[in-house]
Amino acid sequence: MKITKKQKNYIKKYFHILSISEISKKSKIPESEIEKYTKKANLIDKSIRAINKLTNSKSSLKKTYLKNKYFIFFIVVLTFLIYFNSLGNEFISDDRYLILGNPDVGTLKHLFSKPWYFISYVFTFISYNLFGLQPWAFRIWNILAHIGSSLAVFFIIYNLFNRKVAVLTSLLFAVHPIMVESVSWISGYTSSHYTFFFLVAFMLYIYSNKNDKFYYLSILFTLFSLSSSQKALTAPLIFFIYDFLYTNKKFNFLRLLPFAVITLFYGAFGYIGVTSRLDMLNTRYYQNKTYTNPIINLPITLTEYIKLIFYPKVLSIYHTELIQTKFGYYIKSFFTGAFFVSFIYFYFKNKKILFWLLFYIIALGPTLTPYSISWIVAERYVYLGSLSIYLLFVWAFYVLFKKYKVNTNYLYYIFVILVLVLSVRTILRNSDWSTRDKMWITTAKTSPSSPKAHNNLADVYARHGDLENAINEFKLAIKLKPDYGDAYYNLGLTYEQSGxxxxxxxxxxxxxxxxxxxxxGYYSLGFLSLKENDFSK
Known part of the structure; x- marks a missing residue:
């Protein structure tokens, strides 16, 4: 009996899991034929090597580094060079009141102001006390975290897939322009910091099969991740899904218990913080305290991020151009529905792919809430989740090349061009964040229906003495958002300057x-009344 190609693939797939008799029973292939094929294909030696790779985790991590040290050096240098032009950027947007206008920054009071989210405050404390109010000293932590995350991505994918997929995925993660908001913008630090600590924790967890040291370090880095941002709250769930879908091991509750405990602990603080977040958004951004059905926004959120990843031309701090026609919304809903239905298909066909589809959803989880505490779309929200899209994109190419027997080395040639294009786009996007003037001029172009963008653009005009255009932009901001108190105040201030x-x-x-x-508003109204001797006001 001659074994078919389909039967050979079946044997390869289940040889490490099932006994020869079980394979024979399920595939209807005689045991003698299976034994002949396994010897011929050298599956026994391959199985032993695979088991050794999984069990000898300490040496595999070290060997991975030694085998790839030149690539590791390359990705560190490449990532730093791509973000080098951001080091001279100013304090932008939220940076100006969180750091520049904050009298407590760099003090012990600021350091311990949120003890359960202390990590990023430690970096701020160090930067201010060593270098003062130098923007680069605060931004460098984001760049270092991004470099560290790119390296962690390489180690994770190297272990779970292969070197080619790991190289290409980590490069896309390192150079993609959608990451700029989390790296070049100082106030985007929460995304870059918690992602770095989580990816290192996940990497250590993967390599901890026979090494308790890595396991305990994984718990520590998970704690650091949760101490960096509320957005990390769903990330530890990835450990549970990984054990269930990826490892073919029995569910080990005790092994996962520490991750569950610290996540629930931080989840309590996260819930308490929802109220203060709602108050801040209401006061600063005039966003009403409302509750929305996240399922309604889900088709827009999921598809918009994928669009931005594959076509990163229109990047903005405010993604307001999300108004959909009914037909467009139905199309996005259809693809979103197909995305979730694919979970069932991949559960039976390829659990590895299912894991990475779930990774995307889980990473976005904290921003998909019924509370109006986040934007529908913000580039920093997809910083961690984008990893799954890069990986699935690379993996699809890799599988196609293997299927049609194309030399997979050609993948490198294709991706060299792609990485170069994305690198240039990232460098250009860094320059958009160079000054607050350039930032708001760019944002008003990419987000013309954003009242905040027009309010800030008007401020640019006013600071440069172009009061006429400033008044027009403030009026446009008010037209877009009639309850925008800040815009009314700024318009009043501009009118006063014009006489x-x-x-x-x-x-x-x-x-x-x-x-x-x-x-x-009280101050300006009182001062103007004083100048006019109108003491009744």
Whole structure:
């Protein structure tokens, strides 16, 4: 009896899991033929090598480094060079009040202001006390975290797939421009920091089969990840899914218990923080305290991130151009439905692929809440989740090349071009964050329906003395968001600068109606009344 190609693949797939008799029973292939084929294909030696690779985790991590030290050096240098032009960037957007305008920054009071999310405050404390208010000193931590995450990606994929897939996936992670918001923007530190600590924790967990040291270090780095951001709350779930889908091992509750305990502990603080987050968004961004059905936004969120990853032309700090036609929404809903249905297919066909599909959803989990505490789409939210898209993209190419017997080395030639294009786009995107003027000019172009973008663009015009354009932009911001108190105040201030005190007072009063906590409005209205000797105001 001649064994078919399909039968050979079946034997290879289950040889490490089932006995020869079990394979024979399920495949209807005689045991003698299976034994002949396993000897001929050298499956026994391959099985032993595979088992050794899994069980000797300490040496495999070291060997992985030694075998790939030149590539590791290359990815470190490449990533640093790509983000080098961001080191001279200014403090932008939230940086200006979180760091530049924060009188407590660099003090012990600031360091211990949120003891359960202390990691990033430690970096801020070090930067300020060593280098003062130098933007590069705060931004360098993000770049180092991104380099570290790229290396962790390489080690993880090397262990779970192979070298080619690991090289290409880690390169895409390192150079993709959608990552810029989490790296070049100082206030994007939460995403880059928690992702670094989580990926290192996951890497150590994978390599910890026979090494308790790696296991305990994995718990420690998970703690660091949770201490960096609330967005890390769902990440430890990946350990559970990994054990269930990837390792073919029995569910080990005690092994996973420490991860569950520290996640629940931080989850309690995360829930408490929801109220303060809602208050902040209401005061600073005039976002009403409402509850939304995340399922309605899910088709937009999932597909928009994939679009930005595959076509990163229009990148913005505010993704407001998400208004959909009914037909467009139905199309996105269809693809989202197909995405979830594929879970069932891959559960039976390829659990590894199912794991990485779930990885994407789990990483986005904290931003898919019924509370209005996050934007529908923000590039920093997909920083961790994008890893699964890069991997699945590379893996699809790899499988196609293998299927049609194309030399997989040609993958490198294709991806060299892709990496170069993405690197250039990342360098250009870094320059968008170079100054607050350039940032808001760029954002107003990419997000024309964002009231905050137009409010900030108006501020650019006002600071440069172009009061006419400033007034027009403030009016546009108000038209887009009629309850935008800050825009009314800024419009009043611009009218006052132009000598129009009547419209200045009118807009100051309107701003205070909309935001009673806007102390600048009281001050400006009182000072203007004092100048006019109108003490009744």
């Amino acid at each position: 129009d005190t009547i419209n200045a007072k009118k807009n100051y009063l309107e701003s205070l109606k909309l935001n009673k906590n806007l102390w600048q």
